[in-house]
């Protein structure tokens with residue numbers, strides 16, 4: 001679970017509105033996503049309240065479980081705040097004061113009010129910061145004069161109180177839970193683009209924008225028992241995705257059994273798949289349970305299915321159709337209930353033409369195909385994945401987490417990655433081990449010159465805005481210009497339709513120009 005999802009759980013439902021930014025309305029998660037320190041927090045609050053009041057002096061207090069203020073954050077515009085008393089404002093927390101407080105004299109009941117009065121504060125607008133069950137702190141807007149706060153400001157402050165609470169919680173949780181701090185900082189605000197999608201997927205599966213359609217397909221197909229055919233070059237993550245489907249399925253508590261059809265000599269494959277009875281052939285001293293039987297109730301992952309010999313293809317077809325097997329040398333048929341996921345880096349259509357793959361088996365497997373793009377087809381994700389693997393390798397080898405040198409990142413974005421993610425993972429790991437400099441440098445492998453981009457236009461590093469533009473355009477083309485609904489562009493990109501429309505407006509994308 002990410003930090004923002006946790007915040008959403010902690011706050012009362014319906015208290016997190018969208019906010020108006022310079023470029024239209026944006027979702028709360030996006031609005032507070034980049035808050036990393038006190039300055040960011042105050043800049044955010046000021047920007048929300050800017051239309052109502054230009055100069056803001058702000059004070060935020062957060063209480064511990066006993067109601068004592070454990071955190072003070074302040075930003076003063078033209079006010080010199082005296083040091084705040086150490087043990088103050090219990091009654092602020094207890095009475096849950098909200099609204100405008102006028103100050104005409106030091107207040108005996110509250111050390112905080114007295115301090116503020118003596119600091120020159122004459123009016124204060126107070127907003128409790130609430131979680132599900134109670135107030136955990138307060139936000140004060142301070143003014144040097146009476147009658148400073150217009151009614152519109154008071155209404156806005158109440159409307160956005162949930163958002164201010166979320167923003168404050170973000171800072172508190174970052175301090176309390178440093179692992180998030182590290183994750184967020186490494187990605188420098190881009191964390192939203194590189195994410196683990198849900199707890200049921202393998203934790204190591206990360207995805208940038210380009211993998212989102214495949215992840216979406218995983219979510220769609222996982223709960224069914226449909227056969228899945230994963231296609232993609234070597235190292236694109238087919239096995240990881242097979243595991244993801246299994247872990248997101250109802251079979252997740254049963255076995256996930258893998259068989260690599262390319263790794264076994266043909267004479268062993270049958271016994272590996274179907275098992276054998278004792279004495280079935282010379283050397284069969286014991287009964288052996290085959291992989292299909294082992295996967296009963298769970299998932300059978302047939303990697304490199306294109307390498308399966310033709311006679312085995314016929315036997316596999318029978319298993320899929322009849323849902324039963326016979327061990328070699330056995331006379332009984334054994335019912336099996338397995339979900340089949342197959343993977344290949346060959347074009348099975350070509351293999352059929354060449355007479356190396358059975359067409360009937362192909363149709364049995366081609367129920368729900370998922371294609372994993374090669375890394376060079378998803379260059380927009382390369383920089384983020386590099387940082388991800390650098391962080392992982394640093395943890396694995398007990399090294400400090402360091403960024404990769406921008407020049408290396410630029411060169412690697414242009415590289416053609418024949419070994420895809422597997423190649424990247426190993427390359428980064430080697431560099432992390434070998435480098436002790438503040439920035440990790442990685443050389444593009446020699447003898448592998450960067451290939452031009454698919455469109456032949458060279459391979460410049462794209463700006464984030466341009467990357468976003470191209471991704472939105474791709475999604476619109478894919479959805480035939482449809483923004484809303486299942487398989488609409490917003491759905492594919494996993495964002496709200498209103499957010500997509502706002503981004504299209506900002507980036508000057510007109511869907512009629514894209515889809516004709």
Ligand SMILES: Nc1ncnc2c1ncn2[C@@H]1O[C@H](COP(=O)(O)OP(=O)(O)OP(=O)(O)O)[C@@H](O)[C@H]1O
Nearest residue numbers: 204205206233234235236237238239240345421422
């Ligand atoms: N999206 C991803 N996020 C994180 N790691 C990934 C991702 N995709 C692949 N990897 C890592 O890259 C390596 C290769 O992945 P995997 O074995 O799943 O690829 P493959 O397509 O099955 O390769 P092959 O066709 O050679 O069997 C693994 O270590 C895997 O953990």
